[in-house]
Amino acid sequence: MKTISIMIPAYNEEDVLEQLYEKLTFVIEAIPNYDFELLFINDGSKDRTLEIIKEMRETDHRISYVDLSRNFGKEIGMMAGFDYAKGDAVIIIDADLQDPPELIPEMIKYWEQGYDDVFAKRRSRAGETWMKKWTAKTFYRVLQKITKIPVQENTGDFRLLDRRCIEALxxxxxxxxxxxxxxxxxxxxxxxxxxDRNPRAAGETKWNYKKLMDLAIEGITSFTTAPLRLSTYFGFTISLCAFIYMMFIIAKTLVIGEMVQGYPSLMTVMLFLGGIQLISLGIIGEYLGKIFTETKHRPLYFVDEYNNEKVMFEKKERHYESKGI
Incomplete structure (x- = not known):
């Protein structure tokens, strides 16, 4: 039988794990002819998340877990899940039950029809403020316009990925x-x-506006150099305007002369130019920072424990090699 791994990134989710497990088991036990792996990624939780996962594993052999050595963030946590997932397909689902497990049979149906990436798009977003909905919609619109790849709007991580998508990632x-x-x-x-996305079943969201802003900047700078080009256009336009204004001042001085005046306009122009320069330097700094981080070639994460076994770095490297990395 084919194996499907259900990957659940978790950070301080002790309040919702038992509800999630009950719903997942109810759904997967109604799906015949498949083996399932419930792969929890504990991203350095400080509550009882890991303890609860271990307790559930004692009674359900389908549960596996990867305990990261610290909190690396959800993006890195999902990468760890891709490395350790055993299934022919992987379903990513959040632990907070905002993504309904009831969609899993439909995802599997389309996977069997030949689709490699079956993703769930939010028709509505319950439990979120209008501000968050508006900023998310604006971000996706901007990202779609400045990138050369089609990024799905209102689509999160809830999806089924075929094994060849996992190997590519x-x-x-x-x-x-x-x-x-x-x-x-x-x-x-x-x-x-x-x-229709549900509100959180329990607990509090880990995504405040600062983290969402960081993720938005990461998305833009990871897939396009449009901000760098935009700063170039700004610089060229301002330089052209400054040159035209300079020619106007020279002509005016030669024809009618010029008294010493214009302090407010001079300060306005200086502050405007200084602001544009700082914005351009900030954009360049974002890209330089990414280059600096990537050139260190550090491992993405370290695993403290995998299914009750302590993981050494050398063992993890052999695990990668056996998987073809």
Whole structure:
């Protein structure tokens, strides 16, 4: 039988894990002719998340877990899941039950029809403020316009990926990651299904506006150099305007002369030019920072424990080699 891995990244999710497990087991036990692996990625949780996962594993052999040595973030946590997942296909689902497990049978149906990436698109987003909805919609519109790849709007990480998609993603070892863009970048045969996203079943969201802004900047700088080109256009336009204004001042001085005046306009122009320069330097700094981080060639993550076994770095490297990395 084919094996399907259900990957659940988790960070401080003790309040919702038991509800998630009950719903997942109810869904997968109604799906015949498949073996399932429930792969939890504990991303350095500080509560009882890991302890609860271990307790569930004692009674259900389908549960596996990867305990990262610290909190590396969800993007890196998913990369660890790609490395350790055993299934012929991998379903990514959040632990907070905002993504309904009831969609899993439909995802498997389309996978069997030949689709490699079956992704769930949010038709509505319950439990989110209008501000968050508006900023998300604006971000996706901007990203779609400035990138050369089709990034799906209102689509998160909830999806089914065929094994060949997983192998393609595992070759992308960059440390500054925007996985939603990578799903689009690798291509393959995709299928969209719509769903209404639920509010969190319990606990609090880990994504505040600062983290969402960092993720947005990561997405833009990871898949396009448009901000650098935009700063070039700004510089060229301002230089052209400054040259035209300079010629106007010279002509005016030669014809009618010029008194010493214009302090407010001079300060306005100086502050405007200084602001444009700082913005351009900030954009360049973002890209330089990414280059600096990537040139270190550090491992993406370290695993403290995998299924009750302590993991040494050498063992992890052999694990990668056995998987073809």
């Amino acid at each position: 595992r070759t992308l070892r960059e440390t500054q990651r925007y996985t939603k863009g990578m799903f689009s970048w690798i291509g393959y045969n995709k299928k969209e299904i719509l769903f």
